[in-house]
Amino acid sequence: MYTTIQKWGNSHAIRIPKTILEMIQLHENDTVELTVKDGNLIIAPAKRHRTLQERIAEYQEDYHCSEWDTGKPSGKEVIE
Template identity: 45%
Template sequence: MATSIAKWGNGQGIRIPKGVLERLNWKSGQKVELIVDNDELKIRAVQKKRKSIQDLFEEYEEKYQCQEIDWGDPVGKEIW
């Protein structure tokens, strides 16, 4: 599939056809990585970073109740 390089602000860009984006399951605004390998340009999706504790619990609506957990007696050289 051929496409062209076009001026985009102070840089230049390549439009990726909708069919290609759908096949790769890429969305608008998704982060990608550009890799130059010899005379080829490769584009791949940036792997999602692990979610923070805030991200994991952002939709949690119940009230959090802190509780102490008994991990048992120390074993080895732990200091409690």
């Protein structure tokens, strides 16, 4: 598929056909990352940070905190 680079204000833009956006599951106003690798322009979805609520939803109740042995002191660590 081909498209044309066009002037858009002080920048330039390309139009991405709806079928391409659907294939890569991007929508209007989504944030993307632009990189150049070996002379090719790569447009990829920006990595979205998960919210605290999303992280808590993944919490598994079988996890229990515990101490672990880091070995004997080897330098000038303070031991109380």
